[in-house]
Each structure stands twice: as C-alpha cells, then as structure tokens.
Amino acid sequence: MPKKPKNTDDEYRKKMQTRILTIIKDKLDKEEMTADRAKEISQYVLSCFGKGDSKMKIFLAVKNFDLKKYPELLNITVLAIKEKIEDKFQKIAVKLGFLLKNKRLDEAEKLLKNLK
Secondary structure (H helix, E strand, O other): OOOOOOOOHHHHHHHHHHHHHHHHHHHHHOOOOOHHHHHHHHHHHHHHOOOOOOHHHHHHHHHOOOOOOOHHHHHHHHHHHHHHHHHHHHHHHHHHHHHHHOOOHHHHHHHHHOOO
16 A cells, blocks of 8 residues: 655645634633634634635635734744745755765756756
8 A cells, every 4th residue: 555645635725624623722721712603713714715726726825814804813824835945945955965976066056047
C-alpha cells in the first residue's frame, strides 16, 4: 500500500479549522468573546472554504480573511503565510542542494538569481 502524502487537501483544511476553533474556544473560555461572535466567525470561516477544496484554495481563503471584520483570525493568517514561505524555501534549498551536489553550478546560480 503506497504511503499517503503528507498534508493532503483535507488534512490542511482540518488543520486550519482546528486552529480557528482553538482560538474561538480559548476566547470563549476567557470570556473574551461572546457566543454570538463565535457563531458569526464560525459561519464566516465555513463560507470561505469547505470539504473538497484544494490546499491552495484553502490557503488563499485564509490569506484573504476579512481581518478588519474578523481581527481574531489574524494569527491564523500570519501563521499560514509563514508556513507557506517556509515550505517554499525548503523546496528551494532541497533543489539547490541537489544541483550543487551534482555540480550543476550554472543551474544553481540561475536558481539563486531568480530568487531576487
């Protein structure tokens, strides 16, 4: 049986939803948010993405949350963007390492120049 790829679309959606629910729960527990506000945020998030959406579509939805109306979601947005940047740099580092290991210096130099 082949290994399931990490961070499938559904897993990513669940991860984002869990993060959001954790923030809502924490704010409710600390009485920093009303039940009505929690419901409003939950409905907004559910309208932004759902089951079957791609990881990219979910990321774009999170990245484009209406933070003026829902500032409680700021940390989720910042964390998602940070993870996306780190993932991109990790992929570049792996590719650069491969190119250098195989003495493909021209390609490595071109890759680095394209990062500007």
